[in-house]
Amino acid sequence: MEVSYYPGCTIESSAREYGESVAAVARILGIDLKELADWTCCGAASAHATDDMLALALPARNLETADKAGLDLVVPCAACYSRLKHADKALRSSEQIEGVGNGYKGDFSIKHLVDFIWEEVGEKAILEKVKKPLRGLKAVGYYGCLITRPPRITGARDPDNPESMDNILETLGAEVKNWSYKTDCCGAEHVLTMPEVAWKLIQKLFDMAEETEADAIVVACPMCQSNLDTHQEEVSAQAGKRYNIPVFYFTELMGLAFGDPSAEKWLARHFVDPRPLLREKGLL
The missing domain is CATH 3.40.50.11810 (Rossmann fold)
Structure with missing residues (x-):
């Protein structure tokens, strides 16, 4: 099972145990996590508190990359997931986001990792690995x-x-x-x-x-x-x-x-x- 993967900043810093356990679980379950090329910070709360357009532009840039990859996007961080979903809604509604969004198709889903594992991988596949x-x-x-x-x-x-x-x-x-x-x-x-x-x-x-x-x-x-x-x-x-x-x-x-x-x-x-x-x- 192949999916795009947006790890987010904390996975490689303060939440390394999360990132490492995600990688291990994905390997065991046969999930091929294709990390987005040249991904950048989603802005999280900092951008949201600074400027509304910046708060959309940062995650929208990553969504453009995911759009080109053509795979469903899996996100382990709740804050990243939230910002990406907000930007996706804005892009789908044709909201103008400076510097991004031209030709955005959005032919992919964005799922938090916990929902993806339960809904797409499923109980049987999990149970088989226990x-x-x-x-x-x-x-x-x-x-x-x-x-x-x-x-x-x-x-x-x-x-x-x-x-x-x-x-x-x-x-x-x-x-x-x-x-x-x-x-x-x-x-x-x-x-x-x-x-x-x-x-x-x-x-x-x-x-x-x-x-x-x-x-x-x-x-x-x-x-x-x-x-x-x-x-x-x-x-x-x-x-x-x-x-x-x-x-x-x-x-x-x-x-x-x-x-x-x-x-x-x-x-x-x-x-x-x-x-x-x-x-x-x-x-x-």
Whole structure:
């Protein structure tokens, strides 16, 4: 199965374990990720906060490349996915974007990786690769703000209750806990500008995850993973209680369940070390 692949900036910097686990899972599942030639930053929140035209032009440039490639486009980063979907809608509506968009056909779909794996690869193909089922691991799937919203851009059928990641985790053998915070905000980049506000949002997620008796939170967004994994000390200090909740990328758990030998290397990079939990469950 061959698809275009837009990795985004964080995959090669602060989210290397995500990028490496994506590559490993794709290889095991037989997905040929064709990285877009000469791709550039989508602008993410910075461009969006600076200039509306810049916020469209940066992702639109990458969409032009994808358009020429003629393959469906898969995106692992929620922020990149959101910006690409916004630009795609603008290009399809013939909105004038300076310097780009001439002759844009858009004969391809743009999918977040988690939806692509569940909808296009499917349960059977995933199950066939499971060597070490994640039995005994209780988890909540945390999608964050941007994979499903706004639905007029993403096309999400149920933006408040997505299920693709939950379905993948259950196929891997994990026990998925139901919770109402699947798509609540983690504070995103406000963790830098208004940290106390972001920490409050993160605390709500931790408290609800604990209330469901989940062992871990599983994400499909580099920003969500960074905020939840790296700020547990600050959130603990502000809340007056200790949090120690492992936060996995869903592809890390896929790699673990598939028996990929690199899985422990990815997990060793986390701020909250998830390996003791996995050893306790007999999964590592």
